[in-house]
Each structure stands twice: as structure tokens, then as C-alpha cells.
Amino acid sequence: MTLLHLAILSPFLMAILVPFIYKFVRNVHTGWFVLVLPVTLFVYFVQFIPRNMNGQTTISTAEWIPSLGINFTALVDGLGLLFALLITGIGALVVLYSIYYLSKEKEQLHSFYVYLLMFMGAMLGVVLSDNMIVLYTFWELTSLSSFLLIGYWYHREKSRYGAQKSMLITVFGGLAMLGGFVLLYLMTGTFSIRETIGYVPAIMDHYLFVPAMLLILLGAFTKSAQFPFYIWLPDAMEAPTPVSAYLHSATMVKAGIYLVARLSPVFALTPEWFWIVSTVGIITLFWGSFNAVKQTDLKAILAFSTVSQLGLIMSLLGVGAASLHYDMLDDNIFTVATLAAVFHLINHATFKGSLFMVVGIVDHETGTRDIRKLGGLMSLMPITFTIAVIGAFSMAGLPPFNGFLSKEMFFTGMLRVMEFDLFNAQTYGFIFPVLAWLGSIFTFLYSMVLVFRTFTGKYQPEKLEKKPHEAPIGMLIPPIILASLVIVIGFFPNIISYSIIEPAMASILPTLLMEGEHFYVNIYMWHGWTPELFMTIGVVALGVLGYLTLPKWRRIYNLFPEKLTLNKAYDGGLKGLNTGSERLTKFYMTGFFRDYLAYIFAFMIVILGSTIAIKGAFSYSFDDLAPVGPYEAVIAVVMTLSALTIVFSKSRLSAIIALGAVGYSLSLFFVIFRAPDLALTQLIIETVSVALFLLCFYHLPEFKKVETKMRFKVENFIISAGVGLVVTLIALSANSQQVSDRISNYFIENSYYLAGGKNMVNVILVDFRGFDTLFEVVVLGIAALGIYSMIKLRLSRGEEQS
């Protein structure tokens, strides 16, 4: 345990304290105490930047389950540090924002901050773990705490629905990811990600390599809301706005991005990785931005926008994998995609966080988030409006904000796919810039809708619940900080390029760097009259045109049938799963014993019979058999006749008597085969049990006591004949394959000398194997007590007497 481990686990420790603080310090908002922690952590993690700039990484291991190779190895490299800074930095801002957003009197603050701190710790653990199992543990903790946070207002039905949906989808992906990790472990024998990278050349052609990759990607795609798993994110908007800002824009949804970036060195050399990651990303980008335009709820717009931006980053990571196919760093034109991914990751966290907070302010001050009711808030909320403009213009990719820079690089990366000369990229690569460009137009559109439909236009005070006014200053500080970051990074992108972006790129593409080499990361605002710039101009032109004519072409959204949406598919699938399994259960769980017995015996026939057939186990030999005497033959005939009488008898009484006859002939067999003790016992037991059967017969209820012959059913006949046949075959085979000697000689020789008894059966029962007898005595005792209590104890007698 080092300070680093303590830093990762400190949110959990803090979460233990929060309820006590909430209980005993009631007059101060609990959030103020919580705020200290992320600020401290942020400062702590900032100290790692100089080390990482020099290409050093910090590793420290705490043993957890060393025998299984599961150790809590904390690794701070460029990528992990970037995420840790995002998590703690935006975490601090979100906590500050929530202090003003959540009311001290009305809300269950202790739950909120406990969940939030759990989430923060889990997220730190995800990004700073080198061990895959530890990573998975923290990963599931993020799912769990996200579930709790989405369902924070648990009395609302939609919150519960959203929480359940996000839980089902992300946990589904998480489990798939665990499967992928286990497959990797099977190939490499280590859970450490760094060591796995070293094994990659050896396992590239392993038959489990691609399955492991697909499973891990499933986990990353579900978490990061990629197509078609994005559907949980819009429903997660029922969470309080600070949660949406923190989890569903800046941190948790980027866990999948993190995973893809982290495992790029492992998988990125396969064509599957390149195609799946980049195609899914670009489709998500287009589909998310296309759908965002039709939303009327501000948070829904932001949710789809997050989906689309995550798709952008994901596709850039996929395209960046192309760079690994060229060993040299010089002239490696594909690294720009990775650079753009990292850069946009930071930019997205800043502007999306501020936009969520803006939306939260609007919601808080007007009581609605519906853009059809909003409008003309510009003069009432000037600061909020300014922040919104900065955030939305950055999101749309307009200069001079940071979104412009990363969008230009995004276009560059997408255009260069066409130059990639592997995996048919030159044939199909044109899809990427086209979809990217279309997606950017829609991005521009919804960004404009977000700002101008909310803040300009006609002011409609009659539709608002409250009289809107500017938010309190504490609520404005966090978005102001984020918005100023947007501008600062926009104007001076290079302040983060070497300190943060370059080490992060080095973590994503470690194999490209020679000893002491650095990526050349320099971001220019102006890079000449390039195709990218013309693409941006086209986006703006078409976007403005589209925004102005929006009411006219909006109805194309109605063309898309409601029945075919993924939400319908999810709801229908869930319902179908429920009704289907219910129907299946009702189909075979009939409640009749005869059905269950039929299953049991049928399976017995199938399993034993197929084993005999497949293994060729059946054999018989008549070598060692004793001769059949006349008495045995006669008794066998009697026994068979009695057994047939049981089956074919018309009345129960004759069946009982025939059963007794079977028992008595069995005792005669015991006599013939020289087992006097068995014969004695069998006689008495048979008498008693026949008497008991007669007792049962006599007490049958009067009505329906019609004695009918047993009905003949073909399936029952087949099953019973099959069981008899299988058991006979097994007995024959077992008897013919006597491999070991009998141990009875030992008893014959020793029962008198060792135990002092001449009756060998009784010596075995009470001396050699006395334990069995003890417990059979216990069985009889239990049976007697059970019968007694069943007869005497009639708890429900009162109801029966009515």
C-alpha cells in the first residue's frame, strides 16, 4: 500500500465518513466536506505530470490475491494520468456545482455523495489499474454506482427504468469483458496489461485472440454508449444534472474509450480491430448526431450529442490503429488520429461538462428543459448564455474554440484513411470522411438548436413554472471554469500538448517510439488552405442553411418508423424474454408429479443408454454364471406373474395383495440364496408394509373411489420399458466385467477372530461397518418422529373444519 493506492481508495474511505458528517453537521451542506477530497486528489495527480513528460511511469503494487496473479498494481502513465486528472478535476467542479444544485433540506445528500464518491473511486481504479481483474472489479463498481446515481430519485418511475436499463446493458458488457480478460489470461498467463503487450507477437495467431478482442470490445462499446448499445444513455438523463455532467459526459462513458485506448497495443494490429472500432465509431457519430436534432429535451440533445462525440473519439482510435502497421515514426500520417482522439477527449470533457451544467441551471431556474417552452432567456441569464455559446460553438467545431482544433484533426484523420493501403481501406475508406462530414453537419445543427432555441426567440413566461433569473454565483463558477478552459485550450492548445497529450499518446502507441523519442505534438490554429478547412466551411454553410429551414425538413424524422427503433427492440426483447421464459417454465413445470417422473426417467434412459451406446460399454459373458435350479425358476415365474398382476389388476386391493406376493417370493429367494437374516427381515417388513398399504386403501375418500383399471399410455409404456431395459443392460454388463476381487473373503476369515461373532452379516452390520447401521437407526427414528408429528400436528385444522 503506497500513497498512490491510498489516493485511489480514498473516495471509498471518504464515502464511509459522509453519512456521519451528514448526520452530525446539519447546518453546513455536506458537499463542502466532500469537495476537499477531489481537489486534493487533483493537486496530487498534477504532481505526476513532470515525471510523465520525461517518459517515466509510476508503478506500485499492493498484493491482493498473489496466488492467482491478482494484485492491485497501480500504474500512472500518460493515459491513466489524463483520465485521473479529468476524473478528479471535473469531479471537484461537479461537487461544487451540486452544492448549489441540490437542496440541503429536500434531498438525501448523504446517499448522493456516498454514491458519487464510490463512483469517483471506482473510476480512478479503472484508469489506474494495470491488473485486468482489478480493472474489472472497479469497472463493475462504476456500473453499480452509476445505477445508484441514475436511480437517485427512486420514487420516479422513469428514473428506475433508466437505472435498470443502464445496469442491464453495462453489466452485460462488463461480463463479456471479463470473459475477454479470462481468454487473454489463458493465452498469456498474466493479468497484467503491460506484460500482455509483450506477449502480443506470440499470441496474435492464437485462435482465442479474436474472440477475446470481440468480448472486450463488447464491454467497451456498451460502457461508452456505442451503436447499438447507446440506448441506455438518453434514459440515464433522469439522473440529477451533476450526475449527468460527471458520469454521462466526462468520465464513465469514457471508460470504454479508455479501455480501447489502453488495449490498442494489444489488439490494434488485427484488421478486425481497425474495422470494428472505426466503423462502429463512425456509425455512432452519425446516428447520434442525426438523432440529437429531433430531440426536444435539452438533456436528451446532450445525451445524443455525447453518444455522437464518443463515436467520434472511438472512430479516431480505430483509425489510429493504422499507424501501428508502420514501424517508423517519421512520416507516419496516421498518428494524427490518435492525437485527435486524445485531444478531443479532453475537449469534449470540458465543453460537454459545461453544457450539462448550463442545462442544469436552465432547468433549475425555469423548471423545464423542454425547448418548445423555452426561449428568450438571453437577457435574463446573460452569463449562462455566454457559457452556453462557448460550449456549443466548441461542440459544433467553430473557431476560436478548442472543438475547432480537434474537429480539424478529426477530418485530417478521416481523410487519411483513404491512403491506408491495408485491409481494403482504400476501397471502402471513403465512407469515413463522408459520414464524418455528414455527422458534423448535424452536430452543428443541434449545437445551434441548443443555444438559440433556448436563449433567443420569443420569451414565453406563461409556459414556465418559475420566474427565471440568473443562477447563484456558486452554480456558475464550475461552468465558467470549464468554459474558460475551452477558450484557453482553443487559443493556446500547446500548453497541454506536451504535458498531457504526448504522454497519453505514448501509452496508446508504445511500440512506435524508439528509446528517448517523443511524439511531435504541435497543434496549430491555422494550417493553411487544406481540404479539412473547406470541409469545415461546408459544415458551417450547410448547417446554417439546415438550421434556418429546420421546420421544413423536420418531418423526415417521422419517416423513420417508431417500431424499428432500438429502444423498441430493447423493450420488446426484455418483454419477450420475460414472457418467453415464463411460457417455457409454465410449459414444463406442469405441477404434476407424473410429468416430472417422466422427465427424470426419460433423461435416465437417454443419458445411460447413450453412454452405453457411445462408449460401447455393453458386454456379456456367460462364463462365470451359476446353474439355474428348479426352485429359482419356479419362484421367478411366481414373482413375474405377481408383478404382472400388479400392473394389470383392476382393483387396488388385488394390486396390494400381489405386491405382498412379490415381497414374500423375494424372501423365498433370500432363503434359497442362503440369506436367513435378510429373509427374516424381509418377511416382517413386507407384512408391515402390506398392512400399511391396506390402511391407506381403507382410508381412500368416498367420492371418486371408483375403481378403474389403469389406463394405457404409450409414452409411459415406452419409458418404463426403456428403464427396465437400460437397467438390465447395465446389470448384465457390470456382472460380466468383474475386474477386482471381492472383499468378502476378508470378512469370512476375520469375523470370528477379529470380532468374535459367527454370524457374518451381523458382525458386518454392527462391527465392521457399524456407522452405516447407526445412521440407518437414525433414519428410522426420523421416520417415526415424522409420522408422529404429521399425525398429531395439525396447524391448519381450524381452517379445514369450516
Place this chain on the structure above:
Amino acid sequence: MFETILTVSLLILAISTLAFVYRVVKGPTTPDRVIALDAIGINLIGMTGIISILLDTDAFLSVILLLGVLAFIGTVAFSKFLEKGEIIENDRDQ
């Protein structure tokens, strides 16, 4: 010679048992069946005795005694059942 006699007597006992079984199955009234069952029990005693001689052992003599007791108890129980409708009366409870 001795063994042949024993075998023949065993055969005769078996045939008579079969005849009793016919009575048990057919026997128009329940008392007929009860008497037939009792006789089968006694026949079984005889058969066990002969088999004991054939096998040259005295291990089955207790079986003979037990059969006698059981046959008696069974017959008495059946008779009581036919007479009174129940076998063990518990007047004190009522």
C-alpha cells in the same frame, strides 16, 4: 432316494400353494381369501423346512417360527377387521 422324496413333497406343496393362490384371486368372499392366505403361509413354513433340509442348514428355523407368528397375526388382524371394521381400537380417545 431321500432327496427325491423331499423334492416331490416340495412339488406337492408348490401345487397346493398354486391352488390356494387361485382361491385368493378368485375366492368369492373376503373370508375365503383370508383363509387361503393363511394356508399359503403355512405352506411356506413347510417349504422352508424342506428347503432347510435340502440345503443342510439350520439357519432358516427362525424363519419358520416367524412365518408362523406372522401368519397368525395377519389372520387375526384380518378377522378383526372383517368383524369390527378396524384393527386397533382406541376407545380412550373418544
